[in-house]
Structure formats: structure tokens, C-alpha cells
Amino acid sequence: MHAYRTHTCGQLSKMNVGETVRLSGWVHRVRDHGGVLFIDLRDHYGMTQVLADPDSPAFADVEKVRSEWCIRIDGEVKARSAETVNTDLPTGEIEIFIRELEVLGAAEELPLPVFGEQDYPEDTRLKYRYLDLRREKLHKSIMLRAGVIRSLRERMQARGFTEFQTPILTASSPEGARDFLVPSRLHPGKFYALPQAPQQFKQLSMIAGFDRYFQIAPCFRDEDPRADRSPGEFYQLDIEMSFVTQEDIFQTIEPVMRGVFEEFGGGRPVTPDFPRIPYRTSMLKYGCDKPDLRNPIEMQVVSEHFDGGGFGVFAGILKKNKKAQIRAIPAPGGGSRAFCDRMDGWAKKEAGLPGLAYIFWREEGGEIAGAGPVAKNLGPERTEALRAQLGLNAGDAVFFCAGEPHQFEAAAAKARNMIGEELGLTAKDRFDFCWIVDFPMYERDEETGALDFSHNPFSMPQGGMDALESEDPLDILGYQYDIVCNGIELSSGAVRNHKPEIMYKAFEIVGHDKDFVDSNFGGMLSAFRFGAPPHGGIAPGVDRMVMLLADAENIREVIMFPMNQKAEDPMMGAPSLPTNEQLRELNLRVVQEDK
Numbered sequence: 050m051h052a053y054r055t056h057t058c059g060q061l062s063k064m065n066v067g068e069t070v071r072l073s074g075w076v077h078r079v080r081d082h083g084g085v086l087f088i089d090l091r092d093h094y095g096m097t098q099v100l101a102d103p104d105s106p107a108f109a110d111v112e113k114v115r116s117e118w119c120i121r122i123d124g125e126v127k128a129r130s131a132e133t134v135n136t137d138l139p140t141g142e143i144e145i146f147i148r149e150l151e152v153l154g155a156a157e158e159l160p161l162p163v164f165g166e167q168d169y170p171e172d173t174r175l176k177y178r179y180l181d182l183r184r185e186k187l188h189k190s191i192m193l194r195a196g197v198i199r200s201l202r203e204r205m206q207a208r209g210f211t212e213f214q215t216p217i218l219t220a221s222s223p224e225g226a227r228d229f230l231v232p233s234r235l236h237p238g239k240f241y242a243l244p245q246a247p248q249q250f251k252q253l254s255m256i257a258g259f260d261r262y263f264q265i266a267p268c269f270r271d272e273d274p275r276a277d278r279s280p281g282e283f284y285q286l287d288i289e290m291s292f293v294t295q296e297d298i299f300q301t302i303e304p305v306m307r308g309v310f311e312e313f314g315g316g317r318p319v320t321p322d323f324p325r326i327p328y329r330t331s332m333l334k335y336g337c338d339k340p341d342l343r344n345p346i347e348m349q350v351v352s353e354h355f356d357g358g359g360f361g362v363f364a365g366i367l368k369k370n371k372k373a374q375i376r377a378i379p380a381p382g383g384g385s386r387a388f389c390d391r392m393d394g395w396a397k398k399e400a401g402l403p404g405l406a407y408i409f410w411r412e413e414g415g416e417i418a419g420a421g422p423v424a425k426n427l428g429p430e431r432t433e434a435l436r437a438q439l440g441l442n443a444g445d446a447v448f449f450c451a452g453e454p455h456q457f458e459a460a461a462a463k464a465r466n467m468i469g470e471e472l473g474l475t476a477k478d479r480f481d482f483c484w485i486v487d488f489p490m491y492e493r494d495e496e497t498g499a500l501d502f503s504h505n506p507f508s509m510p511q512g513g514m515d516a517l518e519s520e521d522p523l524d525i526l527g528y529q530y531d532i533v534c535n536g537i538e539l540s541s542g543a544v545r546n547h548k549p550e551i552m553y554k555a556f557e558i559v560g561h562d563k564d565f566v567d568s569n570f571g572g573m574l575s576a577f578r579f580g581a582p583p584h585g586g587i588a589p590g591v592d593r594m595v596m597l598l599a600d601a602e603n604i605r606e607v608i609m610f611p612m613n614q615k616a617e618d619p620m621m622g623a624p625s626l627p628t629n630e631q632l633r634e635l636n637l638r639v640v641q642e643d644k
Contacts, residue, residue, distance in 0.1 A: 059095020341536030542587025
């Protein structure tokens with residue numbers, strides 16, 4: 050017999066009745082039923098009920114064990130009586146009468162319970178993450194993550210992609226966040242950078258002729274944590290393809306994403322064909338470039354109904370500023386003063402708005418009439434024209450945002466989401482995907498007036514060199530795209546700019562000369578001069594995908610050993626102070642911060 054087990058705790062069935070078996074695992078819980086001691090014994094694979102009565106030679110040993118002790122038991126498999134069968138467990142038709150018990154690892158008093166899903170402070174959970182990971186829900190989430198990664202690999206390989214590994218120690222490269230720097234012992238005063246993404250290496254692999262690359266890639270960015278972003282490191286399905294158009298990339302990646310969500314989504318519907326939404330359309334209809342399409346609400350511009358009208362606040366905004374808009378957020382079913390006032394209060398407190406002006410409609414004398422201060426001042430004709438444009442009826446409402454769009458869009462997006470949730474309009478238990486496309490190449494800084502790249506400086510501009518030389522920079526679009534699911538951005542990607550002359554011109558527009566480009570991106574530019582193929586790629590975030598599939602509200606629930614909100618690891622004590630010897634080897638000196 051094996052030293053520790055003949056079977057796992059999820060393996061035995063009625064087929065094994067009468068056998069003598071050996072199991073090892075953790076004591077999930079101990080129950081005393083009238084002198085008979087029951088143990089739920091747990092391992093990675095499942096749970097088996099084992100028991101001992103006073104006649105068992107192991108009874109005295111069983112009396113001593115406590116929750117989360119690691120034990121080995123020998124015993125006989127017996128069938129449970131019909132009334133005690135546990136249909137929730139694969140092993141629920143059998144139990145094991147213990148003949149011998151060995152304690153493999155006793156446990157001290159637990160800092161947090163494993164049985165149940167009690168809510169404990171995050172720092173306690175992270176300090177004792179190895180205990181936290183024994184809990185059923187978190188264990189399932191980590192196994193889900195492993196399954197998703199396996200499936201992604203299989204799906205990419207089935208499409209002719211090859212997995213390659215790119216360097217972890219590399220040169221610093223601007224990717225939009227701070228680098229983690231690693232000092233070099235062999236080159237005093239110089240530093241490596243941990244890659245924010247394998248961007249340059251995967252493009253170089255295309256130039257090297259490998260055609261279809263993918264990698265489950267670790268990425269490192271010194272960013273502040275959020276609920277959907279882990280500080281320090283994250284993983285992405287990194288992809289690059291040669292001789293492809295934007296459409297080729299969509300046709301390749303969309304089935305992979307859909308397939309994974311169908312495989313692990315528990316039967317929840319997945320968008321059959323991802324709609325393509327231009328960036329500016331998304332900002333107009335949803336107030337953001339990460340729309341949750343489970344919410345059917347679409348905003349509309351309604352400025353014409355207020356221009357020169359009786360509602361003086363909005364009329365004044367439009368008269369004073371030609372860039373201003375009045376945008377409507379329809380609220381089907383929200384047509385009560387109580388709901389409208391509640392949303393107005395929420396906007397002041399949570400959305401950073403001075404309030405939400407509104408109109409709600411009700412039926413009066415067989416006719417639909419608008420109500421509220423806005424309707425009263427706007428007048429019945431304009432109010433009715435507004436209702437007709439929005440397709441609203443009695444019992445519905447509409448809320449308004451006014452000003453330059455960039456000033457209110459983020460708040461309007463929050464309001465749209467809140468209205469959808471409050472009115473039960475946002476669907477549950479499904480995955481709504483879309484592509485956001487046609488991102489502007491450039492934007493103007495509101496304070497300085499200077500032009501800058503709005504998304505990715507290494508993307509191919511639509512129209513190529515001709516567009517850069519002849520069009521207003523603010524009108525130039527890039528071959529850039531995002532994948533969004535249920536309001537979460539899963540990925541950014543682009544068709545790359547592989548021509549040095551176009552890259553020089555693209556940077557010239559934002560004020561950077563040839564020397565700047567050469568000094569910052571010389572390695573890539575050098576490669577582009579030796580027969581670079583057209584290429585493009587994308588990099589869906591694995592952590593966020595699993596977060597959606599696991600219905601987790603925080604990304605740390607799907608990462609095995611995450612950091613806390615302060616970018617610390619309470620379990621391992623990272624970051625930690627280096628020793629003086631380590632600093633001397635690296636020719637470094639720590640400068641104490643003034644207090």
C-alpha cells in the first residue's frame with residue numbers, strides 16, 4: 050500500500066464498497082453524533098466522510114484531531130444508508146470506517162477559518178494566503194484560472210500559433226506606466242527594466258519571420274491598484290501576427306475569446322458576433338470606451354431642443370460655448386419624481402456632478418405630459434419633440450448632462466450604469482462583448498494646447514503617410530482596437546506602424562524630432578529597416594477574463610498570491626529592505642526620505 054494514499058478524497062464510490070483504502074488530506078470539520086465521530090476529509094480533488102465509533106482502534110486518535118490538521122487514515126469503505134446519502138458530493142454514497150489514523154501535520158489555532166466563506170479582513174487573508182486558498186470558493190477560482198490558461202493555449206495552437214518566451218530583464222520602454230527597475234551588478238549605475246509588456250520583442254519576432262506568436266506573458270507595471278487591476282504584475286494572452294489586416298486579427302481572436310467564455314461560463318450566453326463600435330460613437334452613446342452592453346440605455350444629443358429655449362440654464366450653456374452639448378440619458382420605467390430626485394442626489398454625492406436635471410412623463414387626461422422643472426420651463430412642444438426623439442412614453446424619464454462632452458462624459462457613463470441597475474434594465478448572467486475601433490491617433494491637451502498621442506504611438510494611422518501629411522491630426526484615426534466585455538476592458542491591440550518614415554512623421558506631429566525617436570526606439574527602428582512585414586496583435590488580460598468568469602468583484606480573488614492595495618505582500622514581507630552587503634554589490638546607496 051502507498052505510504053499516503055490509495056485514492057484521492059474525490060474518487061471513491063459504491064464500486065469501492067468493501068475495500069480497505071488509505072486517504073490523506075485535511076480535516077475540514079469534525080462532528081460528534083452521539084459518540085460517533087465524523088470527519089469531512091478534504092484534499093485537492095474533493096471530500097470524503099470518514100468516521101470512527103468507540104469500538105474503532107483509532108477512536109482515541111480521532112478524538113484528538115482538529116480542523117485543518119493534515120492526517121492519513123486507513124479504513125474500510127462502506128455504503129451509506131439511503132437516508133444519509135449526500136447527493137451534493139461525488140463520494141456521497143459511501144463513508145469510511147477508520148481503522149488507523151496518523152497525524153501528518155498538526156495545526157495550531159487558525160487565524161482564519163477554512164470551513165465556510167466568512168468575510169475576513171483582506172490583510173489577514175493575504176498574510177495567511179495558503180490557508181485562504183484552502184477555502185472552496187477561492188480554490189475553485191484558481192482552478193478556473195488554470196483551466197482558462199490551458200484552454201487559451203490549446204485554442205491558439207489549434208490556430209497555428211507557436212508559444213515563445215520573451216525576456217524578463219530588458220531595457221526600459223515607455224508603455225504608459227512606470228517601470229520596475231532592476232540594478233545591474235555587472236554594470237554599476239545601469240538598470241534593467243521588467244517588461245510592461247513584451248511589445249517590442251513580439252514585434253521583433255515578426256521581423257524575424259516567426260509569423261504567429263503567442264505567450265501567456267507576465268507583465269510588470271508600477272501602477273496603483275484597483276478592483277480590476279493588480280499592482281505590480283499581471284498576465285495576458287500576448288499575440289502577434291504577420292501579413293494581416295485589422296479584420297484578420299478580429300476573425301482570429303474573436304472565436305478564441307468566445308470559445309473560452311462558452312467553455313467556462315456555466316451556460317451563460319455569449320455574444321455570437323462581436324459588434325464593432327467606433328470610439329467616438331461609444332463616447333456619444335455610452336460616455337466611455339468600455340460600454341456595458343447588457344444595459345440597453347443609449348445616450349443621445351438633444352441640444353436642438355434647448356437651443357434658444359425656455360430652460361435658461363441649458364440655453365445659456367449652448368449660447369456661451371459652441372463646443373457644448375446637451376446629452377440625454379433615457380430612463381425607461383423611471384418616470385416618478387421619487388426616482389428622479391434619488392438619482393439627482395446620487396449624482397451630487399457619487400458622480401461629481403452638480404446634479405441631474407430631468408423630465409418624467411405621465412398620462413394626464415388621456416395625453417402624455419412631461420413633468421418637472423425642466424419640462425415646465427422648456428414648454429410642451431419642445432418637451433414632446435424631445436420625448437418623440439428618445440422614444441419614451443408615460444412612466445419613463447430622461448436625465449440630462451450639459452457642457453463640453455469631455456467634462457461630463459465620465460460622470461454620464463456612471464449615471465447610465467446606475468440607472469440601468471436601479472431600474473433592472475441591465476441584464477444578468479450573460480457576457481456581452483464588443484470591439485471598440487477607430488481610436489483617434491492624437492488628442493489636444495486642454496491646459497497646454499499641445500498635441501499628444503491619444504492611445505498608442507506605435508499604431509499604423511489609417512491612411513498612412515498621406516493622412517499624416519494632409520489631414521488635421523485630430524481627425525486621423527488609428528488601426529487601434531479594444532475588446533470589452535460587460536463594461537470591462539479585456540484587451541488593447543493595434544496594427545503596428547512598421548515603416549520608419551511613418552513613425553518619424555507620427556512623432557514629428559507631437560513635437561519629437563528624429564533624434565528623439567532614434568534614441569528612444571532605436572532597436573525597433575533598426576529592425577524595421579531590414580524587411581519588416583505588416584503585422585499586428587492584441588493582448589487580452591487573463592486576470593480580468595477569469596475575474597468575469599468567476600463573478601469576482603476584485604481581481605485579487607482570481608490570483609494565487611496577490612499583493613494588497615498598498616502593493617505589499619504581507620505573507621512574504623515584500624517589498625523589504627536590502628542588506629548593506631547587497632547594496633555594496635550593486636554600488637547603490639539608499640537615500641533616506643525627509644520626514
